[in-house]
Amino acid sequence: MKENYYAFRRRKIRRPHFEDFRHNLKYTLTSVGVLPLCSTISKSVISRHLRKMGFERFRLYAVDHHSAHAASAAFTSGFEHALVITLDGLGDGLSGSISILDKGKLERQLSIPARDSLGIIYEQTTNALGMRELEDEGKIMAMADYSFPFDFEENKLKGLVKVKGTSVITSCNPRRQYSLIKDVAWQAPREQVAYMVQQLLENAVVKLTSNAIDRFGIGNVAFAGGVFSNVKANMRLRSLEALKKWYVFPHMGDGGLAVGAALWANNAIEGLDNFEFNAYLGDAYNTDETKHTLRADRSLELHEEEREQQARHAAELLAEGNYVFWFQDRMEYGPRALGHRSILAPSSDEDAKEKLNLYVKRREWFQPFASSMLEEDMDHLVDYDGKGFDQYMTNAYAVKNTATSNMISVVNIDKTTRPQVVRNDRSPYSMLLKSVKKHTGYGVVLNTSFNLHGFPIVRDPEDALRTMRETRTKYMFINGITVKNRRAA
Ligand SMILES: [Fe+2]
Numbered sequence: 096m097k098e099n100y101y102a103f104r105r106r107k108i109r110r111p112h113f114e115d116f117r118h119n120l121k122y123t124l125t126s127v128g129v130l131p132l133c134s135t136i137s138k139s140v141i142s143r144h145l146r147k148m149g150f151e152r153f154r155l156y157a158v159d160h161h162s163a164h165a166a167s168a169a170f171t172s173g174f175e176h177a178l179v180i181t182l183d184g185l186g187d188g189l190s191g192s193i194s195i196l197d198k199g200k201l202e203r204q205l206s207i208p209a210r211d212s213l214g215i216i217y218e219q220t221t222n223a224l225g226m227r228e229l230e231d232e233g234k235i236m237a238m239a240d241y242s243f244p245f246d247f248e249e250n251k252l253k254g255l256v257k258v259k260g261t262s263v264i265t266s267c268n269p270r271r272q273y274s275l276i277k278d279v280a281w282q283a284p285r286e287q288v289a290y291m292v293q294q295l296l297e298n299a300v301v302k303l304t305s306n307a308i309d310r311f312g313i314g315n316v317a318f319a320g321g322v323f324s325n326v327k328a329n330m331r332l333r334s335l336e337a338l339k340k341w342y343v344f345p346h347m348g349d350g351g352l353a354v355g356a357a358l359w360a361n362n363a364i365e366g367l368d369n370f371e372f373n374a375y376l377g378d379a380y381n382t383d384e385t386k387h388t389l390r391a392d393r394s395l396e397l398h399e400e401e402r403e404q405q406a407r408h409a410a411e412l413l414a415e416g417n418y419v420f421w422f423q424d425r426m427e428y429g430p431r432a433l434g435h436r437s438i439l440a441p442s443s444d445e446d447a448k449e450k451l452n453l454y455v456k457r458r459e460w461f462q463p464f465a466s467s468m469l470e471e472d473m474d475h476l477v478d479y480d481g482k483g484f485d486q487y488m489t490n491a492y493a494v495k496n497t498a499t500s501n502m503i504s505v506v507n508i509d510k511t512t513r514p515q516v517v518r519n520d521r522s523p524y525s526m527l528l529k530s531v532k533k534h535t536g537y538g539v540v541l542n543t544s545f546n547l548h549g550f551p552i553v554r555d556p557e558d559a560l561r562t563m564r565e566t567r568t569k570y571m572f573i574n575g576i577t578v579k580n581r582r583a584a
Pocket residue numbers: 160164183184185186320321348349
């Protein structure tokens with residue numbers, strides 16, 4: 096089922112004949128809610144599997160979807176006292192929740208039913224615009240910037256949802272909603288429809304958060320759930336005066352639920368004192384393993400280099416206008432490449448970006464690239480509000496006018512960028528940015544995920560090697576080995 100679902104979601108199969116039926120069934124079930132039955136069946140299936148695996152005594156915690164989202168944000172935020180807001184399409188009968196975190200205790204204050212889902216409105220609009228639901232929502236957000244702006248009064252989707260106090264209220268069920276969205280999408284150009292749904296989402300999320308801050312009197316807010324992958328909505332949230340400190344869990348979508356559920360259960364059992372989170376939770380491969388894999392290809396030249404030397408070398412190549420593959424240590428967790436499985440290009444060079452797009456990424460023309468920047472250079476490059484250190488690329492910031500020439504390939508049409516902010520330490524990535532700074536004045540690069548168009552991010556040296564061959568890329572820096580491809584394009 097999982098494989099089939101992946102192929103379906105990524106549209107690697109033909110459009111199934113029963114697609115309209117499936118779509119309607121999904122949204123009908125959404126408005127009815129089948130939660131207690133699912134939970135009972137899941138528990139009994141999992142218990143049976145655990146017994147088969149040889150576990151005799153165990154206690155099974157069924158952590159519901161939004162509790163897991165909330166725990167992921169709350170227990171990794173570093174906040175002692177905070178509001179925790181979750182919003183997504185739906186999960187376990189809900190599309191959102193608001194909780195309070197207080198000294199390690201997380202208590203839900205209210206829930207938003209699946210029927211009143213902001214995430215589903217966005218998902219359905221993605222679908223109505225001919226894009227892949229649950230995959231291409233980020234493209235809709237990017238496309239919205241290409242519409243001419245208009246007032247909310249002229250927004251044809253505005254009647255779909257209202258926020259009153261801390262309630263979200265949709266005007267009709269998801270099936271009816273979809274047919275209304277399709278009508279609008281039939282009449283209006285795509286970028287305008289994208290603008291409408293983006294504006295609708297931003298207004299609703301900002302109003303809900305603002306009302307929640309007022310109601311509970313708490314200005315620090317942690318967020319999780321797929322809605323908060325929307326960096327433009329996050330940017331508007333950060334501009335709320337009443338919001339003092341801000342945090343979004345790096346794996347805000349449903350991929351983050353496993354960690355969220357584990358945190359919830361650990362906290363329930365023994366508390367999470369002194370728990371420290373970082374996003375580098377994936378696999379690592381040592382230099383010998385890496386070399387062994389790479390030697391299989393005779394057209395590659397391999398040189399071992401100290402990490403600091405490697406950082407200087409990569410920075411030189413970037414300064415000359417090349418893009419490079421950058422693979423270091425443990426793989427990052429979550430949807431963004433954070434300098435461990437990244438492709439890097441100079442941030443001040445449009446040609447390098449074009450080359451990267453042509454050979455490797457093949458992104459749609461309206462999708463911007465993200466950046467990584469040193470913490471110490473942040474104030475020079477973007478308007479930073481001091482509301483939370485953004486090391487996971489979860490927010491957009493306005494680029495300073497004085498910095499645009501340094502940011503040509505990472506600035507969006509609306510003059511914002513989505514940066515990963517990197518601390519000044521001894522990590523290879525930090526060393527690289529410091530070396531880049533020596534060439535350009537600022538520690539900033541274009542950072543995009545290390546993958547070939549349409550494929551998942553690379554995990555091991557084998558994947559990296561395959562990607563290098565297929566894209567005929569010239570340079571790769573991988574676990575202390577510098578690779579030059581003699582067959583490069
Ligand atoms: Fe979710």
